[in-house]
Amino acid sequence: MAAAAAAAAAGGRPGRVFAFRDAAPGPTAGPSGSGPPPPVPLVLDNGSFEVRAGWACPGAEPAPRLRFRSVCARSRGGAGGAGPPARAPAAPARAPAPRAPGRPEPPRGLPRSPFDRGVPVNLHLQELLLDSTFQHLGVASQGCVDHPLVITEAVCNPLYSRQMMSELLFECYRVPKVSYGIDSLYSFYHNRRKNSPFSGLVVSSGYQCTHVLPVLKGRLDAKNCKRINLGGNQSAIYLQRLLQLKYPGHLAAITLSRMEEILHEHSYIAEDYGEELQKWKSAEYYEDNVHKMQLPFSSKLLGSTLTAEEKQxxxxxxxxxxxxxxxxxxxxxxxxxxxxxxxxxxxxxxxxxxxxxxxxxxxxxxxxxxxxxxxxxxxxxxxxxxxxxxxxxxxxxNVEVDVVDSKPETPDLEQLGSEQSLEDVENINDFEPLFAEETAEVEKPVATVQPVFNLAEYHQLFLGTERIRAPEIIFQPSLIGEEQAGLAETIQYVLDRFPKEVQDTLVQNVFLTGGNMMYPGMKSRIEKELLEMRPFQSSFQVHVASNPILDAWYGARDWALEHMNSEEGWITRKDYEEKGGEYLREHAASNVHVPIRLPKQASRTADAPASGKVAGAALSGPCEQV
The missing domain is CATH 1.20.1270 (Substrate Binding Domain Of Dnak; Chain:A; Domain 2)
Known part of the structure; x- marks a missing residue:
């Protein structure tokens, strides 16, 4: 209704004016009671944009029980809430605010993320996220989290990051066992089809990164994986800069959260970017396809609604x-x-x-x-x-003072008229008919005169080519000055690293997943790019995840239910103590485990200068491999 009213005020069609939701955060979700008893696995999709957590109960969890932004901020009150029941210490003052259900808003203030390019690097912030997650899931065990944990990690996650995460889980929360997996591979696992090989090319685009992952016979080919350092966050920042340059008077109103809303609901992928830009040159096409975003404003002007008594x-x-x-x-x-x-x-x-x-x-x-x-x-x-x-x-x-409006003194018209010549007076009389026509027009009632300045239209953002320019950066990173290959070039580069037979196998199951793959037209764009790079009359198939955002959690839940009683993919506390925190048990949706190769120690019988050279050469080996 508000959008329709704004459209009517702007003189345009109501269907083309959209209002920002700007929904206020709902009440913070409290603990959801006591969770299921052990050994029910706990599934955690630890994404860089959003955390999704729930229980792997057969038929009991149709969706993640918790969804909240992966950011932490210090509360304004300076005091944190109650500590999680799973640990003895109380939660710190900074804590995220999970909200259920629906899409939550990030906490206000100065939010900080534990992730850098999808890799958790700030483990103290990650600990806060886990504290809040376990608390709101209702973990009932005292002093520990007595549930197996399935958690996602980044593609080709650095060993140091996994070591710190394992140390946090085993030493701080004392989980019995944990399994690491890749979110996009969990989504691929959830959408696997019958009578089809568990092989394909997974194209995943998230909040900070885009990956091209070849999967052969159910396992990730880590040597041929490629990453593009662009995602939904960069698209939102690019769109924000475009609109701030276009509307410098609304810099404060063009926020990053509103740009994310525009990307999610009003942007699309052009099948042919150059051809689509040519269409936008047409004024008729622009009027039919432009989206007008209504910014909030106050329609009450100073002095415009005051009566004579109020003015006095x-x-x-x-x-x-x-x-x-x-x-x-x-x-x-x-x-x-x-x-x-x-x-x-x-x-x-x-x-x-x-x-x-x-x-x-x-x-x-x-x-x-x-x-x-x-x-x-x-x-x-x-x-x-x-x-x-x-x-x-x-x-x-004299307390009461009457305000008297002073009138300017008018000159003596008779004296001025006597000073004019008769010829000038005759010339003025020639223009009197024109003055009479203009006087009738001026003396019309003020209410019938339409205002020239429309306040509602002034507070509107007209989205034209911006609808396709912002999401286009994953195909053309040069739009924002990034010296990287686009998604189409990266797919072609990955395919060229395999023999022709393997290429044919991969392109028969090109799988799109991730929140940044939900743009309308994404599937047709990938099909067009594959048609251009593949041989003439060759076949390929492109599939989109049934739910690109939640399928990673669904796949992790499916894997946990199928392997609950097996040892495949689970890292126990004994494995952690014997093989180190970087140890990984591989499974269908995991990374490839690359053990640390320690350099050989130099011989003690050698002389001092020689041993120094040998030791230096040994220390440089692993660094070059990494």
């Missing part, structure tokens, strides 16, 4: 404030003049008492030459003090 009251208030200001100034002036007069009278008393030395010294300080000058100055200052007192008394008596 406001004028009287202003006059009263002016009188009070003048009265304070008079009192201050009277006080200063009275103090100076008292000082001069004191000097005059010195003359009357015959204290000539002190009198002449005082005259020098007052910059005066004689007693006559002192007497003259005392007389003038006394008159000034008396006049100021009279003005103060008069102002107190």
């Amino acid at each position: 009251e406001r004028r009287q208030q202003q006059m009263r404030r002016l009188q009070e200001l003048n009265a304070r100034r008079r009192e201050e002036k009277l006080q200063l003049d009275q103090e100076r007069l008292d000082r001069l009278l004191f000097v005059q008393e010195l003359l009357e008492d015959g204290q000539m030395d002190r009198f002449h010294k005082a005259l020098v300080e007052l910059n005066m030459d004689s007693a006559e000058e002192l007497q003259s100055y005392i007389h003038k200052l006394s008159l000034a003090v008396e006049q100021t007192k009279q003005k103060i008394l008069q102002a107190e008596v």
Whole structure:
């Protein structure tokens, strides 16, 4: 209704004006009661944009129980909530605010993310996210999280990051076992089809990164994976800069959260970017496809809705404030003049008492030459003090002041007319018919004159080519100055690393997943790019995840239910203590485990200079491999 009203005010079609939701965050979700008893696995999709958590219960969890932004902020009150039941210490003052159900808003203030390019690097913030997750899921065990945990990690996650995460889970939360997997591969696992090989090319685009992952016979080919350092976050920032340059008067209103809303609901992928830009050159096409985003504004203008009585009251208030200001100034002036007069009278008393030395010294300080000058100055200052007192008394008596509008004096028209020549008067009479026509037009009622300035339209953002420019950066990173290959070039590069037979197998199952793959037209664009790069009359198939956002959690839940009683993919506490925190048990949706290769120690029998060279060479080996 608000959008329709704004559209009517703007004089456009109601269907083309959209209002920002700007929904206020709902109440913080409290603990959802006691969770299921062990050993029910806990599934956590630890995404860089959003955390999705729930239980792997058969038929009991149709969707993640918790969904909230992966950011932390210090609460304004300075005191945190109750600590999670799974740990002895209380939760710190900073904590995320999970909200269920629906899409939550990030906490206000200065939110910080534990992720950098999808990799958790700030483990103290990650600990806060886990604290809040376990608390709101209702983990009932005391002193530990006595549930198996399935958690997602980044593609080709660095060993150090996995080591720190394992240390946090096993040492801090004392989980019995944990399994790491890739979110996009979990989504691929959830959407696997019967009578089809578990192979394909997974194209995943998230909040910060885009990946091209070849999967052969159910396992990730990590050597041929490629990443593009662009995602939904960069698209939102690019769109924000475009609109801020286009509308510099609304810099504060063009926020990043509103840009994300525009991307999710009003953007699309052009099948042919250049051809689509040519269409937008047409004025008719622009009018039919432009989306107008209505910014919030106040339609009440100063002075536009005031009655005559209100204007008179406001004028009287202003006059009263002016009188009070003048009265304070008079009192201050009277006080200063009275103090100076008292000082001069004191000097005059010195003359009357015959204290000539002190009198002449005082005259020098007052910059005066004689007693006559002192007497003259005392007389003038006394008159000034008396006049100021009279003005103060008069102002107190005349409290009510009538405001009289002064009119400018009009000159004598007869005198001016006599000074004009007769010829000028005749020329003026020739224009009288024109003046009569204009007078009739001017004397129309003011209410019938349409306003030239439309306040509602001024607070609208017209989205034309911006609808396709922002999401196009994953295909053309050069639009934002990034020296990277686009998505189509990356797919072709990955395919070229395989033999022709393997290429044919991969392109038969090109799988699109991730929140940044939900743009309308994404599937047709990928099909067009594959058609251009594949041989003539070759076949390929492109599939989109049934739910690109939640399928990663669904796939992790499916995997946990199928492997709950097996050892495949699970890292136990014994494995952690014996093989280190970087250890990984591989499974269908996991990374490839690359163990750390320690350098061989130099022989102690060698001399000191030689051993130093050998040790230096040994230490440089692993760094070069990494």
